[in-house]
Amino acid sequence: MTPWEEAQAVWGAPVSLSPPVHEDGDELAYIRLSDRQVVINETMMATHGLSDCRTAVLAHELGHHLRFPHTMALAAALQVLEQRLVPGRRLTNLFFDLLVNEVVGRRHAAELARIYRTFSVVGPLFTFYMRVYQELWSLDMPQTCSMPAGWEAQARMFAQTFFALPDVYVQFVYFCNVFGRYGGDGGIPLAGDVPAPSAAEMAGALGGNAAVDRALQEARRRGWGVPPAVSPFAVLGGMDAGFRQAVMERHYRHLVERYLFRMPGRESVDESDVPGPTEPWELGDDPRGIDWAASVLHSGALAPVRALQRERLEEERGVRGGVPEVEIFLDVSGSMPAPDAGLNALSLSAQILATAAVRQGGRVRAVVYATEARASGWMYDEGEARRFLLQYSGGGTRFPVELLGERGMRIVISDDAFLWDMPPVKGLVVMLLVFDKRGAEKRLAGVDHVLVTRADDMAGAAARLADRLWQR
Numbered sequence: 344m345t346p347w348e349e350a351q352a353v354w355g356a357p358v359s360l361s362p363p364v365h366e367d368g369d370e371l372a373y374i375r376l377s378d379r380q381v382v383i384n385e386t387m388m389a390t391h392g393l394s395d396c397r398t399a400v401l402a403h404e405l406g407h408h409l410r411f412p413h414t415m416a417l418a419a420a421l422q423v424l425e426q427r428l429v430p431g432r433r434l435t436n437l438f439f440d441l442l443v444n445e446v447v448g449r450r451h452a453a454e455l456a457r458i459y460r461t462f463s464v465v466g467p468l469f470t471f472y473m474r475v476y477q478e479l480w481s482l483d484m485p486q487t488c489s490m491p492a493g494w495e496a497q498a499r500m501f502a503q504t505f506f507a508l509p510d511v512y513v514q515f516v517y518f519c520n521v522f523g524r525y526g527g528d529g530g531i532p533l534a535g536d537v538p539a540p541s542a543a544e545m546a547g548a549l550g551g552n553a554a555v556d557r558a559l560q561e562a563r564r565r566g567w568g569v570p571p572a573v574s575p576f577a578v579l580g581g582m583d584a585g586f587r588q589a590v591m592e593r594h595y596r597h598l599v600e601r602y603l604f605r606m607p608g609r610e611s612v613d614e615s616d617v618p619g620p621t622e623p624w625e626l627g628d629d630p631r632g633i634d635w636a637a638s639v640l641h642s643g644a645l646a647p648v649r650a651l652q653r654e655r656l657e658e659e660r661g662v663r664g665g666v667p668e669v670e671i672f673l674d675v676s677g678s679m680p681a682p683d684a685g686l687n688a689l690s691l692s693a694q695i696l697a698t699a700a701v702r703q704g705g706r707v708r709a710v711v712y713a714t715e716a717r718a719s720g721w722m723y724d725e726g727e728a729r730r731f732l733l734q735y736s737g738g739g740t741r742f743p744v745e746l747l748g749e750r751g752m753r754i755v756i757s758d759d760a761f762l763w764d765m766p767p768v769k770g771l772v773v774m775l776l777v778f779d780k781r782g783a784e785k786r787l788a789g790v791d792h793v794l795v796t797r798a799d800d801m802a803g804a805a806a807r808l809a810d811r812l813w814q815r
Contacts, residue, residue: 350401353447354409363401371458372400373536374408381405391461399447399454400533406443407537411511419540419548421515424555426577428516428570429523436534437472438518445479445506452480462532463487467494468525474498497521512558520567542586546593549575576685584683591683592733598691599698599729602806621651667705667813670748671697674757676713677737679798688798690732692774692805693756697728699809708748711736716743742766752812756805762786774808776801 344352351357363372363381372383381404388394412418421435448455459473465487473484475498501521508514540548562569579587621637634653638646673693682690697707707728710718713736722728740757744766747753753770755761759777765786773792777783780794787794795804 346398346401349398350405353398353402353450354405358405358409360405360408363404370535371462371532372404374404374538379408381408393458393461396451396454396458399451400458402447402451403440403443403455403533404536406447407439410446411439411442412537415538415540415544416547417511418537419544420552420555421512422540422545423548423575423578424512424515424558425519426580427573427575428519430573430577431581432519432523434519434522435515436537437522437531438515439537440533441472441475441505441518442511442514444476448476448480452482456480456482456484458532460485462530464530464532466526467491468522469531470494471498471522471525472531475502478502509561510554510558512552512554513561516558516562516569517567520562520569542589543593545578545590546597549578549590549594550597551575574685579684588683588733592729595682595691595694595729595733596726598686598802599694602695602802603699603702603809621653623649623651667700667703668751669696669700669705670708670710670751670753671732672710672712672742672746672753672755672757673732674713674740674755674761675711675734675736676740676760678740678758678760681735681737682733683735687735688776688801689756689758690735692801693732694729695802695805696754696756696809697722697732698725699806699813701725701728703813705813708751710743710746712741712743712746713737714739714741716741716746718743718746740764744768754808759783772808772812774801774805 347362348357361378361380363383365385366382367386368384370382370384371387372381374381381401383397383400383404385394388397388400393400407413412421418435418439421438425432425435444455456476459476463469463473463485467488467490470486470488470490471494473486474495476482477484478499479502501517505514505517508517559569579590582590621634621641632652633650635646635650637653638649638651641651642649671693674689679687679689681687693709697709700707701723702725706721706723708719708721709728709731710716711732711734715736717734719728719731722731740760742755742757742761742764747766747768752772754772754774756774757776759775759779761773761775762777762783765773771790773787773790775783775792775794776798777794777796780796783794784792793804793808795801
């Protein structure tokens with residue numbers, strides 16, 4: 344058998360993956376996320392005299408694909424949980440490695456031990472990690488630094504307890520509770536081989552997980568010293584800004600769907616619903632403007648040389664038949680968190696209203712304002728509206744009266760700071776997060792308004808407002 348076939352035998356069955364390929368780099372081996380391709384660094388293996396450990400390395404990588412984590416949704420969920428338990432740490436790959444190595448080590452413990460001895464890292468985390476393997480494999484593993492009293496007994500207790508726990512989430516909470524005491528985790532071999540979750544997978548993990556909640560309850564019952572609840576958005580802190588924005592855009596989209604599940608929407612008005620007059624198409628005009636149906640009806644077989652073009656009447660779109668035309672003024676001052684770093688209730692409410700309007704076939708113009716304001720054009724696409732409404736400024740607040748349109752529905756979404764900067768304009772619908780509801784109602788006498796006293800209630804209130812406005 345080849346090492347690849349032997350590696351598959353460790354897990355009991357052949358797999359539908361391409362044979363491994365060689366690539367030089369900093370990692371001994373890993374699985375590439377884009378195509379689930381196992382990659383092994385043959386140069387590094389040969390340089391360190393580990394070529395005869397190829398089966399163990401390949402079996403290790405297959406274990407990540409087949410079992411731990413198997414799905415990147417699980418990896419994302421544990422990364423979010425990790426930042427709630429041990430903020431700033433990166434332990435998920437070590438956790439998955441331990442689960443994989445327990446299986447691979449039943450046949451290839453000696454080879455795995457050689458790899459860890461070859462690439463040993465100075466530090467208490469690596470030493471404790473190696474001691475756990477020593478308990479599992481009954482092989483001498485390196486100790487690279489002095490350790491606190493009782494650490495060997497703790498490693499023995501961990502090895503006896505960890506694999507008896509009921510599920511992977513409880514195991515991970517226990518793992519973080521113990522390993523989180525032992526410092527940095529950089530440089531440990533095979534600890535960077537699990538691919539990173541995508542933005543969509545991270546967004547899904549931010550939505551919560553009942554299994555995580557049960558694991559935290561079990562940890563508290565067992566007395567593991569689970570820290571006070573930390574926002575799951577803590578995981579965003581170590582992300583690249585562009586990736587973080589992509590994660591939050593998807594997260595907000597999931598939330599909008601949750602609150603608008605009762606609103607099926609109508610077909611959007613397209614160009615055929617609001618046709619403009621036809622005119623001859625000439626060389627140099629945009630070919631996308633050609634109306635071939637009208638051309639054939641007018642010129643028959645000569646349509647290709649006598650084509651007619653038609654412009655879309657955008658000004659008519661969004662105002663026919665009760666379809667909403669909405670301007671949304673969103674307060675993006677510093678009184679609420681940045682929407683790419685946490686859940687901004689005002690931004691979510693604006694997105695719910697914008698999405699509801701677009702799904703009814705309407706159009707939306709958005710203005711985000713703080714000390715300064717920024718306005719969009721008219722938008723017919725909910726994704727475009729969502730991205731615009733995820734902008735953030737911080738700082739003070741000045742309502743941009745000069746940007747108020749002359750027609751359509753105008754909705755203001757802010758907090759109680761709006762009450763002190765309220766424009767003397769009629770015809771606004773005002774939705775505010777306030778502390779003093781009774782006082783706000785007095786100041787808003789005669790104004791169509793929705794007042795909410797808890798940020799958690801803003802999204803539901805926005806969905807109900809959309810229902811009242813457009814689902815009569």
